[in-house]
Amino acid sequence: MIRRIFGFVSLIMLSGILSGQAPLPYPWMDRSEVQSTLEKRIHPPHGVQRDPAPPGSFQDWLRHLPLKPGNPPVHLYNGSLKRNQQAQAAVVDIDVGSRNLQQCADAVLRLRAEYLWAVNHKDKICFHFTSGDRSCLLSWEEGWRPEVRGRWVRWVKSASPSDSYRSFRAYLDVLFTYAGSYSLSWELNPVLSVNEIRAGDVFIQGGFPGHAVLVVDTATGSRNGERFFLLAQSYMPAQEIHLLKNLEEPEISPWFRLQDRKPLVTPEWTFPPGSLMRW
Numbered sequence: 001m002i003r004r005i006f007g008f009v010s011l012i013m014l015s016g017i018l019s020g021q022a023p024l025p026y027p028w029m030d031r032s033e034v035q036s037t038l039e040k041r042i043h044p045p046h047g048v049q050r051d052p053a054p055p056g057s058f059q060d061w062l063r064h065l066p067l068k069p070g071n072p073p074v075h076l077y078n079g080s081l082k083r084n085q086q087a088q089a090a091v092v093d094i095d096v097g098s099r100n101l102q103q104c105a106d107a108v109l110r111l112r113a114e115y116l117w118a119v120n121h122k123d124k125i126c127f128h129f130t131s132g133d134r135s136c137l138l139s140w141e142e143g144w145r146p147e148v149r150g151r152w153v154r155w156v157k158s159a160s161p162s163d164s165y166r167s168f169r170a171y172l173d174v175l176f177t178y179a180g181s182y183s184l185s186w187e188l189n190p191v192l193s194v195n196e197i198r199a200g201d202v203f204i205q206g207g208f209p210g211h212a213v214l215v216v217d218t219a220t221g222s223r224n225g226e227r228f229f230l231l232a233q234s235y236m237p238a239q240e241i242h243l244l245k246n247l248e249e250p251e252i253s254p255w256f257r258l259q260d261r262k263p264l265v266t267p268e269w270t271f272p273p274g275s276l277m278r279w
Contacts, residue, residue, distance in 0.1 A: 025118035044219040059199035066093040077238040087267035088242035089254035101176035107234035129178035181210030188277035227258035
């Protein structure tokens, strides 16, 4: 009954999104808490227009991410300040948790999973651990839990069934523990032409360590068709998700200019050409 009620409510939410009456599909916070969104705060450079985003799509959802007021410092999972406070243009209004888990690839997984939860596509919330084992939310909701010994993972039905948001967050914490940029790179497919970049794409280098940043919005020059994009990241240690500054071109920051066959230089990582991937 709870699952049916949630599904019905989610269908109402999605129909509202599609009709242009956008209820807030950000389950970690109440609608009344939203003071600013990415779209309202971050305007494109002069002569550049935001790209169309289908209503209810991942692109549209990312474009309306809630931001914390102003430009506050980035905090780590333990409440202390991140050492580098020169990388962020804004901070996304979402929790980071109380453990050192939600790092770079985990932030990408978090936002992807939160979107799928918000539009009631729970069946698509399936990701891989670094071991290669698949972890799916619907199995978790039925009470299945991983028993991890070294590289071996065995799933055991050891918990009471629950489809609550609290259970979903517990699922994500376990996912963050056993997944990372290496496993995330398996989930994604290369974008053959970077000119086709869209929100939801990921610049990623899978490794130990590796890094991943999420494209959260795109725009196009009205005269020459030049492409621009915004990036969000977490990093190590686990820290609040934030929009990145473009330190290479401060005059258009936080927007980045798409440059084919050139490295993408972000404040804390440089991605070689060919690093753009997609779900």
